[in-house]
Amino acid sequence: MVTLRTYRIEDEETVVTLWWDSWHSIRAGLRHPQSLADWRRRWAKDIVSRQQIVVAEADGVVVGFAAADLCNRVLDQIFVAPSHKRCGIGCQLLSWAQRVMPDGFRLHTLAENVASQAFYERNGLAKAGARINPVNGMPTIEYCWVPGPSANRTAPAAGADAVARANKSEHPRRG
């Protein structure tokens, strides 16, 4: 069974490696312009300190994660380990994003990532635009999720306080 739990600082190495491997599984031969060391720095500086992060675990092993910028209502990252794709984990992570951002959110995905686009469209997200990703310089498509009238609106309030509680107070960073 796959369960979701809040990210802990000790997950860092596992999650960054999963993120790297899953991103490079989008297409054979795809190479990110930054190094894995750059990704580690970006993870700590841009994601852990600013976003709410959840991990998916199967038998105690992390097999996916998602990171949400609650203040800007952006699903910044959603990645499943290559060995566990197409098992419903992405749907679980997307449902989490819908719970923590009940008023809707947007995200960006590579224009060439047809699998993720099929996944988002299957889950009711709609294309909303295009831009160049400022980190990797690659074309991306923006998707939006807008809650329907029957959506559960009782999820916890989103905002900087929620991020602080989830990522810092409950699981203090070392140092």
Ligand SMILES: CC(C)(COP(=O)(O)OP(=O)(O)OC[C@H]1O[C@@H](n2cnc3c(N)ncnc32)[C@H](O)[C@@H]1OP(=O)(O)O)[C@@H](O)C(=O)NCCC(=O)NCCS
């Ligand atoms: C995109 C991603 C998050 C989806 O997660 P997942 O766990 O593999 O997807 P799920 O099993 O929850 O899929 C749910 C549905 O989405 C659609 N879907 C998912 N992957 C698909 C694919 N490769 N091709 C077509 N449809 C797909 C299907 O309708 C699927 O239902 P089905 O398996 O019953 O047909 C995951 O595949 C992944 O991490 N990919 C690599 C990294 C990536 O692209 N991340 C997103 C960056 S924006």
